[in-house]
Amino acid sequence: MRIPSIMRHLVSHHHLRPAIALPPFATGSCNSVCNSFVSSSSALGATASMSSASSRGSNALALLPNYLVDAGGIEFYDERAAPEGCLQVSIAENxxxxxxxxxxxxxxxxxxxxxxxxxxxxxxYGMAGCRESMAGFMSTIMGTPSQIDPEQLVIGAGCNAVLENLFVALCEPGDEVLLPSPYYATFSFDLGCRAGVKLRETEREWSEVELEGNALTRAETYYPQIEDLELAYQRGEKKPKVLLLTNPHNPLGICMPKSVLDGLVEWAMGKGMHVVSDEIYAGSIHGQGFYSLAGEASKNQNVHVVYALSKDLGASGLRVGALLSSNEEVLAPVRKLNDLCQVSSTTQQLVEKMLGDKEWVAGFLKENMRLVRGRYERVLEACNEAGIKYLECDGGLYVWLDLRPWMREGETEKDLGSRLIKEHGLLMTPGESMDMRCDGFFRLVFTAVGDAEFELVLERLRGLA
Structure with a gap:
């Protein structure tokens, strides 16, 4: 996850395209973006060798992962030009x-x-109408006990910008943030590039976690354990200032129950830490209930929630994110920092009117759940046919696959990833890029392609049998 490259920056979560164009969402766009980033990476490398970039600028590249750069030169799927090309199922778009x-x-x-x-x-920090509509929408998908106060929201250009500004406000350069492993691939970049914050991961031995049949023997095994957090907290001279969580989890897709989240918040409060909950998939729940920390953030000044429209609305190109916090000492600097990454007035007007249409929102969320659930179930069926083990989950747009049996003797996860691309035409996110400390796990985004391409994804998964 911390190998130099500009490519993994685009793979996983919040920042996948520079802008939206209508009509957007063409399947080929992901492939062209991948190729353009590979070219950009090479050009940036050449620039760095000429000492044109500052050490700070070069460090930004060093914080980015590299598995898509390794995949450079791949011929991606095109219905006419490359029907046998590789299908891009690593980018988390809907x-x-x-x-x-x-x-x-x-x-x-x-x-x-x-x-x-x-x-x-x-x-x-956002036009009043946009913040009001966003507050109503977030209250709906996060199930808050009362309506979110629009004055507690900051609207910024995507979750990445919101996260960066929040951590500039919470931490000094060199401070550390504690987070359970595995985790969203580009937290290292989002927090480290300009905020200068370092990550301190838990160190669980995931190789000891075995799968029985096609489901985890104990789903709670993957919930963050206080013992692991305590060990990581005590490791090193500096004490982490923030506990960073993702819920629904990325890349696992599990939703942590209230009892677990309450325990994590209580532990962090006892350490004098802040808790930041990244809930960008809050509206993409296709299984059991989801519990949000938004209600806690509305009253607890040390709990903060970040969200964006990129996943639940499939609108990664709109670049609309939000911070929810009741801490005025944090909100004040974030509001000013947000001057560097405001959302345009036209986009905010669009969001205000779109999310303000309650009838449309209700119908959209219902249909989105049906579509996502349908794809999730079909992927699991294909995995069952191929004998692929997986982690059953309740949220997100992806499934966590255990492909350890497909690793040949002496083969690395990177080797397996290359074979999956060349022999089976599937580009998935390798677990190593998300700090999974056990080779052979991959994240497959089942909403990353259109309907016709999705049928090919299923066919190629079955071909692993």
């Missing part, structure tokens, strides 16, 4: 909802009026 989103965005734009005041500077 292509299932593309038709609904494109229709709604076009409808809102047709019926919107660009007013003179929208030309000028807006509140650095």
């Amino acid at each position: 292509h299932c909802v593309a038709p609904m989103m494109v229709e709604k965005v076009n409808d809102v734009q047709r019926n919107s009026v660009f007013t003179p005041d929208m030309i000028y500077y807006q509140n650095t």
Whole structure:
């Protein structure tokens, strides 16, 4: 996860495309982005060798992972030009909802009026109407006991920007953040690039976790354990300032129950730490219930929640993220830092009108759950046919596969990943890139492609048998 490259920066979570274009969501766009980033990585490497970049700039590249760079030169799938090409199922985007989103965005734009005041500077932390609609939407998907206060929200250009600004406000350069392993691939970049924050991971021996049949023997085995957190907390001279969680979990897809989250918050509060919960998949629940820390963040000044529209609405190109916090001492600097990454007035108007349509939101969330659940179940069926073990989950857009039996003697996870690409036409996220301390696990994003390509994904999974 900490190997130099600019490619894994785009693979996993929040920042996958520079901008949205309507109609968006073309399957080929992911492939072209991958190829362009490989080229950019080479160019940046050449620039660095000429000493044109600062050490700080070079360090930004060093914080990014590299498995897509290793995959450079791959011919990606194209229905006509490359029907045998590789299918990109490592980028966490939701292509299932593309038709609904494109229709709604076009409808809102047709019926919107660009007013003179929208030309000028807006509140650095978000226009009032946008924050109100976002507060209502987040209250719905996060099931808060009361409506989220829009004044406790900061609207920024995606989860990455929001996270970075939050950690600038919470930490000094060189401070450490504690987080359970495995974790979202580019936290190292988001927190370390400019905020200068370091990660301190738990060190569980995941090789000891065995799968029985096609389900975990004990799902709770993957929940963060206080004992592991305590060991990691005591490791090193500095004490971590923040406990960073993802729920629903990325890459595992599990949703931590209230009892577990309450215990984690209580432990962190006892250490005088802040808790940050990344809940970007809060509206992509396809199994059992999801418990959010948003209610706690609304009243506990040391608990903060980050969210974005990238996953649940399939709108990674809109670049709309949010911080929820009741701590004015934290909100004040974040509001000012957000001056560097505001969301445009036109996008905020779109979000206000789209999320303000309660009837549409209710129908969208219901249909999204149906579509995501349908794909999840079909992937599991294909895995069962191929004898692939997996982690059953309740949220997210992906499934965690145990491909250890496919590793040949003396083969590394990187070797296996290369074979999966060349022999089976599947580019998945390797576990190593997410600090999984046991070779052979991969994350497959089952919403990363359109319907026709998804059928090919299933066919190629079955081909692993």
